[in-house]
Amino acid sequence: MFWNTLLRMIESFTGPWLGIGDFNEILAISDKRDGRPYASPSFGGLPSVMQEKGLVDLGFLGNPFTWTNKGPLQANIHERLDRGLGNPQWRILFPNATIKHLPAFKSDHNPILLNTAENPVIPPNLEDLILRSVSEEDNRMLCAMPSQQEISKAINHMGSNKVPGPDGMTAMFYKTYWKTIKRDVINSVTSFFSSGYLLKGQNHTHIALIPKSDNPILGVYWPVFVPVKLFGRKPEKRYKWEPMKDDVELGNSAYPMVLVQIPMYNEIEVYQLLIGAACGLSWPSDRIIIQVLDDSTDPLIKDMVELECQRWASKGINIQYQIRDNRNGYKAGSLKEGFKHDYVKQCDYVAILRGFSTRTRLSLSDHPVSRPQPGT
Numbered sequence: 001m002f003w004n005t006l007l008r009m010i011e012s013f014t015g016p017w018l019g020i021g022d023f024n025e026i027l028a029i030s031d032k033r034d035g036r037p038y039a040s041p042s043f044g045g046l047p048s049v050m051q052e053k054g055l056v057d058l059g060f061l062g063n064p065f066t067w068t069n070k071g072p073l074q075a076n077i078h079e080r081l082d083r084g085l086g087n088p089q090w091r092i093l094f095p096n097a098t099i100k101h102l103p104a105f106k107s108d109h110n111p112i113l114l115n116t117a118e119n120p121v122i123p124p125n126l127e128d129l130i131l132r133s134v135s136e137e138d139n140r141m142l143c144a145m146p147s148q149q150e151i152s153k154a155i156n157h158m159g160s161n162k163v164p165g166p167d168g169m170t171a172m173f174y175k176t177y178w179k180t181i182k183r184d185v186i187n188s189v190t191s192f193f194s195s196g197y198l199l200k201g202q203n204h205t206h207i208a209l210i211p212k213s214d215n216p217i218l219g220v221y222w223p224v225f226v227p228v229k230l231f232g233r234k235p236e237k238r239y240k241w242e243p244m245k246d247d248v249e250l251g252n253s254a255y256p257m258v259l260v261q262i263p264m265y266n267e268i269e270v271y272q273l274l275i276g277a278a279c280g281l282s283w284p285s286d287r288i289i290i291q292v293l294d295d296s297t298d299p300l301i302k303d304m305v306e307l308e309c310q311r312w313a314s315k316g317i318n319i320q321y322q323i324r325d326n327r328n329g330y331k332a333g334s335l336k337e338g339f340k341h342d343y344v345k346q347c348d349y350v351a352i353l354r355g356f357s358t359r360t361r362l363s364l365s366d367h368p369v370s371r372p373q374p375g376t
Helices: 002-011 046-053 088-093 136-143 148-156 171-176 178-195 271-279 299-313 330-338 342-346
Strands: 018-022 082-086 098-101 112-115 258-264 288-294 319-322 349-352
Touching: 002 046, 002 299, 018 112, 082 088, 082 098, 082 112, 148 171, 148 178, 171 178, 258 271, 258 330, 271 288, 271 299, 288 299, 288 330, 288 342, 299 319
Parallel strands: 258 288, 258 349, 288 319
Antiparallel strands: 018 082, 098 112
């Protein structure tokens, strides 16, 4: 589907054309180091698109690879997945253009830099090609410093006993002692808007596994996995926390099968972040299913989410993209609908992935773990 979409996109342009980014496919044995032996791309892949449209690979300068799975030792795989492809008209217009692979820091992909080595005339209406999703007025309102009245109103509208934070305090605490803590809370909020710095702990992530049945049969201790935002909800059941230990004899089979649900609704800003975080969880790949529940009403966003799922699936991730023809129950209804698929029956636990800090790497094995206790 991706390659058909790319072909249609190329056919919609006339004149010079360049595509640059992650094409998620290698073209030669030199594009890969370690991992499974290189196999020629299947028919209809990137080589077929390049041949049909006469696209030229711009080559590269620097590190020969642009992606790594960050695995240990021999399991550390490197591939060249990112590149620049142009048609002959573009190459003639920029004969000295180069692609440089820059160092990667936190991402698993290296950024790539295009240098045209020319001074082309930029069309004056270039910015008009990108549709604005936020108006100037909305942008000013979102970036404006909130007033003390707005902050106080936000606290007052929080559910008193429904949203305990990481410290166990509910909103009732903030309402009851507002006169005492008001200055500290307001200073914390306004400091973020003025400096961009968020105090440590204000966007922590909780992780917990939710049993699908009242008495699940498990032989080892399991992680508890449910991400929540600041002041997010926590499970009603309490568990006895004990450190998780690997079972050498059982191997991966000692781990429960986990379903990770990701509800989506026109979330163009974070869909890659959410899906990437779920697919990067520290958990055996054969014991986890990522379920993306897309209720997006924007066809373009829906296509982008589906393509992102296909990208991860091509890397061996067990990821399922699901849509429905209604939005009954909104995201809660979407989560419930997700349980109706047959592959869910093999899962011991379900996890729901929502908001989290972009600086936090989610890991099941690094968090406190538990197993349901009798009578809980």
